[in-house]
Amino acid sequence: MEAVIQRAKELLEQGEVKAVLGYAKGTGSARRPHFARQAGQLDKLVMDEACVQNLAVYVTKHEVKKLGKVAVVALPVTQRAILQLMAERQLRDGSLAILAVDDGAVKELDSASALEEHLALKAQVLNAKDKASLADLEAMDQGQRWAYWQKELSRCMKCYACRNTCPMCYCDHCTMDCNRPQWVPVASHGIGNLEYHMVRTMHLAGRCVECGDCGRACPVGIPVHLLTIGAEETVHELFGQRAGHKAKLDYALSTFKTDDKESFIR
Amino acid sequence: MRVLRVPCTGRIDYMMVLKALHKGADGVIVSGCHPNDCHYTSGNYHARRRWMVFKKMMEVMGVDMRRITFSWVSAAEGARWAQLVNEVTDQVRALGPYTEFRQVIGAGIE
């Protein structure tokens, strides 16, 4: 995995990028996002199986944009997130040097079209564990699912880690912050948690790149990633569209087909 | 049954349905013109997609979707609207108050 770090060093030293965004060793066996801006900080970069977080969450932050052009170590999920962000006009071509890492191979891309072609080569596969959990959920009946989610969501304390770790949740003023009118209650009581997670799922349906970071970020371990990944899979089944595969916006809920099939509208 | 008037199904935000349930409604009807007859051309096409995703999400979270009815009724179909409303009110009365949801509203407050 030295290749990606080597390439990152070259880019920084040649001044092509102002910073390198990759992974570094963290507390215990954890890995953490790491910004290397001078040569000294480069040697902390690591790249191994434990590096899973979607670094695309940083590319839309004002502080990171102020740094100038950044080289990003991009796992497949990060690549898809960056492409979706470009489709939603949050990033311009050339603002990032994307070091696409796929099973060890490194490819440097810096435009949406290049990213789109690169992503077209490999099919997006849902990991087995999430697939199984989604199947378990599907198998439950309505009462069981309600009980399951009520038990899980009762532990939510609305720390918003799931929202803030998601690369697609880049809005400075989120609907949760909207208080005129206060659509979703701020307090983390029963209805406040339920509506927050419902609205978050709806906002990610058709936009989620299925990286699973929201589930990992939850301090109390609520499997919230099942909601958003489930919604994304639903959008794929219903409309055949997937987030993060097109340079041009291809968002299921802002387009339509006159013959969309459904069986529940009377 | 109380009515909330909006210009088009395209305007109906799923958060309105959530607010209705939050305020204690036991059943919700979401209705508007038929696809292809939308006075605003494509409002109901967008609404249909939104409803398809919203319904699946609500089912995944275990909400009793028998209480939420989606239906295309045009302004000219007075009789059909009356029949739909009667049917749905009977169906929701049979299901009884949505206590399962109501318990959540007060929960979690010390």
Add this chain to the structure above:
Amino acid sequence: MANTYNLSHESLKGLFGSLRRDGRRILAPVDAAGRVELGEVEAPSQVAADYLQTILSAKEVAFPKVERLLSYTIAPGRVDLKDAEPRALPTVLFGVRPCEAKAFGALDAVFNWDYRDKFFNARMEQLAVIGLSCTKADEACFCTSVGGGPADATGSDILLTPIEGGYLAEVCTEKGAAIRALAPDLFRPGNGVDKAAIAAKVQQAFDQPALTSQLPGMFENEVWADQALRCIGCGACAFVCPTCVCFDIQEEADPKKGERLRCWDSCGFHQFTLHASGHNPREVQGARWRQRVYHKFSYYPERYDMLGCVGCGKCTRACPVDMNLKEHLIEAAGVKA
């Protein structure tokens, strides 16, 4: 070493019995689907074994995440106001680590420095803390750097330290004595075991007084922005932190009735200091991260001459991007002004 006793496992079971007979609920760390969190127990066997700490802190017992302060109904031409009475059950907090026990002191400092908070105090009066010394620690712990220790008794009404066949029990407060009075014979006279030998070894990481005195001069330093580059501005650290007290008041009303709720809030949120005008004194995440450090290590000592941090490391473990507070404090301490 005023009054230390030995408490065997058997007598601990007896103590649980007498506490329950005294009408007190017992909350302790329990195993819940691979996580350790606070739960009600009836016997020591239900308490989780060899765990480091709970994820969330015990502050929840005295300062819950959502609390109703008052409610009202609107009738034609008048409003009926109803003050909420805090639901304070007699509670014993068993198996809490010394750092968290100490944290209640920090909460109390804020909830009682001028306005006596009725809700917090009502719950604290009914609360007794039986602490349990730590026999192991991890990279996130730094209690020894902030005036605490793996076997520090501050904040505990009774501190148990695990020894051969049971526990060394130190009764530290009247509440502790009252508990012992429930079943005095369970407490055998102590044999003066050296706690430090048993307790976990937590190396001091940095010179806290030096850091506290150094902080006012470092306000404009770049280190805070650099450290906070990876912080995503969520509230996880604040909500798991046993000493974080910030809360937000929410009014939930409709034309017929309403209620006022107190909920946890976090200075990490970008909206925490957003003014109605749109101006935000702490616009960037670097400023917000700095505020978290300064509040606990600079402003707290100034106002309450105690630290706003007990070095439990919960924030480091809960952080989605591994913001290790100890490591960052070491780095900050090393910065030459």
Add this chain to the structure above:
Amino acid sequence: MSRIGVFTCHCGENIGATVDCVKVAEMCKDIPGVVHSVEYKYMCSDPGQRQMQEAIKEHKLDGVVVAACSPRMHEPTFRRAAGDAGINPYMCEMANLREHCSWVHEKGEATTQKAADLIRVLVEKVKHNEPLHPIKVPVTRTAMVIGGGVGGIQVALDIANGGHKVVLVEKSPSIGGHMSQLSETFPTLDCSQCILTPRMVEAAQHPNITLMTYSEVEKVDGFIGNFKVTVRKKARKLDEHLCTGCGLCIQKCPNKKISDEFNEGLGTRTAIYVPFPQAVPNKPVIDTLNCTYYKTGKCKVCEKMCPTNAIRFDQEDELVTLDIGAIVLATGFKLMKTDAFPEYGYGKHKDIIDGMQFERLASASGPTSGVMKRPSDGRSPETVVFIACSGSRDRAKGVPYCSKICCMYTAKHAMLYKHKVHSGKAYVFYMDIRAAGKDYDEFVRRAIEEDEVKYIRGRVSKIYEEDGKLIVMGADTLMGGEPVVIKADMVVLATAVQSNDRSEELAQTLHVSYDSYGFFAEAHPKLRPVETNTAGIFLAGACQAPRDIPETVAQASGAAAKVVGLFSNEELTREPIVAVVNRQAAPVYSTCVGCFICQGACPYQAIEQEEIMARSGEVIMTLARINPGLCQGCGTCVATCRTKAIDLQGFSNEQLYAELMTL
């Protein structure tokens, strides 16, 4: 706290019958914010409105809720009244106590309580209303008429005479429509060409009218007063300016055996043709499907013969985009073909023809120059059977409605036949005679009494061919349902009038609604027959429902009057019910994040990009902005926007939330 007035209406008995209005007015006094609450029998009446206006002035109200009928009925009325009383019209809302309460519930305490609840919902909404001002939009004073039949021509002439520019678009090579195919017209038997052709010429020569024949509307954008219409001018394969219409090419064209649509397939025409002699414009068109040159690349006789060498074989279709203020649909109708009748031989018998084919036989410019010759062998038919209601009023044929004009033209056909073949015998099978116009019934009586046309009340069950004769098997219900068998030489089916081809496609292009038969839907059958629900688009003639010529022309003038009325004012004021993307002071500027997902949700392309510049000219952010002129206020973008940065005036999030909170 706002000062709101509640005005509860009895609506005569409509509300008063089941809702205790006095009690409701009383109950509304307790709603926070309501300072004045009265009831009255007829709020919409003049005294009712004046009472409201006085109350507004006297109690200094800043918000009004009228609890009466549906907003679709009287919202404009009460908003105008409120406006005249000095408050902003949009601070007046209506609670629908009729359709939402009194009409659907029995009398009783619960109904009265529900009425009060409904009013409370609207009171909470009014508290969140903002004063809104109508949007001023410029009007393009050019009209477009789609369809060049008699209706379209009349609309064009009336508007042009009203002093405005008109573009008349006709998809066939010449204007004239179906009327130009008719021989004579009921009830006066005027020769159709004689009364129509002068109108066609007048339209062609009118300085304000631009003819776009052999053209079709492809795309319509924009809205009332500001349509952008893209018209496809199909290539005639010749240069219209050079062509003098001498007709040499038509005479010399060797390919003469093409079935002539104008003569309904009874005659033939050349590859380069003019539909009929009096065609306007009198410029031929090359039928590229059948022209030898386009099949084999040879021939080119017309090119060689053309004195002004106007032929352009490689001419392409041309797309023209026009700024149009109002559109009138006059696209006419089509007749059901004879092949739709299994019981009459699936249209295989040459001598079973439809009404339009009979018109061509009877017409002097027709294939037989007006001489009665039956299509199979050209002999003069001795016995002709006319069958009314062929396909109409027949659910099985999917046409349950009456086609209205067949009774009259069937009587005319029988009369014309008798005038041309005095010794001939004419039979008419009918169900009912619908001759309700001026001099209509007298006309039919004349056919029966003077021209001895035998009217038989009954249906024809079967027609089959037997040694050169058509055996018509019917029944005479006035004679006890006795079977009647007639050996006829020719049968004319008065087939059903249907909506024109591709009318649904045109309706969707113009966002106009249409019924299940493809006829365009009028805004209100009684009160707004010449308007559609889409502002700025009007209707005339048979494209809306079966119509005869007098009605079509009357409707045409009606539609023209609407257009001239629309063009009479400088600017158009539009309801300010439009969406707005919020703006705030720097450094936030807006809660919009510039993802432009809303653009996909807008069918009117009303959402534009606005670049926020720093003083240095550098673009800080790109935000969405909604063009109030284009936005129709459907609100789809409002619900699509994730950060709720867009709100719809009149149905804002705060208003709907307030309403939801009081349900």
